[in-house]
Amino acid sequence: MSENRFRGVYDAHAADLLAYFVRRVDPVEDAADLVSEVFLVWWRRRPELSGDEERMWLYGVARKTLATYERGVRRRYRLAAALATALRNQPPVMIEEAAAHVTDAVSRLPARDRDALLLSCWEGLTPEQIGAVLGIRPGAARVRLHRARQRLRQLLEEDENAVMPRHQIKGAIRAGTTGSERC
């Protein structure tokens, strides 16, 4: 029963979690070890969750795993070697200059705000779901999203060396004031 359940959970969420890490780590092949870590945690603890709760639980573990990784703790899993190789062999990702400028500004946000914003923009989570992942109430998640946009706007405004086209900078700054429910 457990194996079947694991397979169901893994098949439903592994690709999304891999994408979660691929978007956030460099070198990209480290995502293989991180996704392994998340599912090994699930496998050992086997939380009695289902549906959306399970997905949010996995993102919560992913977030903590990423935090550990960012503190310099690197674990290597032999099991993930093939996946790491497959990721390493992908063509390099080209990010447009304007997008790179925004992501650079995002990287300078406080971690809590950045987490909320990226869970919204990259994982497409709702404030309720973000709250579940971060362990805060939905209202608090909305506040963080709003605050993240405000701070991002400030950072973009302050960046005198911006290389973005002027109309995109204006658009980005405007984003901080208008705010989007979706992202």
Next chain:
Amino acid sequence: MTDTDQLLADTGAVRAVAARTPAVAHALASLGDHIECIPEPLRHRRPRAWAAVAVATAIAAVAVAVPTGAAASAFDWASARTGLFGRESDIENDASEFLDASDQGIRAVIERHTRHYTLPQGATWEPAYDSVLTDERVFVQERLVAAIVARTAVCAWEREWLEASTADAATRAHRAADVLASASSWPALVAEDPTGGLRRHLDGVARAAAKADEHLVRADVAMNCAVAR
């Protein structure tokens, strides 16, 4: 969606493309195949009293006795090898290779560990074989096999002590109590009990036996010997 949001989302989407290619998808599926084979059996096959125990010191004392005279196993343990290894950082695992407990080759591993102990007259190692061998494909590490064998010996001597006490057989009871007093230093159990919780528990059982207090001995048999009869 605003311009900034769109730029951010696009960036994430571009990066995530690397996670959607057929080669990556295939490797990801294989990873799932491997993960589902590993930690689960270790947790399920660990007797209850050991599951909560964690870390501590290592003691290098040798277990009770000498070879039991058992014939060498006809099974080749190599057939149980999996090529998968654990991680040192896991509490449940060490870095040794996982063995397939559904393969008859695991019998040779069990048999090898039984040679470190002697059992009371009439007792057998069957509980150890029953505890380790499975019909399903389950992976275990040798450290756990060794601990199951050792725990089987403890259970056998606890039962021996209870029977001897009931029968008023003082010599048998003393012998059993002596064996139980040494159990907490058996390397196989020490290795499985890094925090020392199991050792303290076994010492408590041994003290109870030495004081002719059946309560704790019976409690341990009831709690921890359900599998290792």
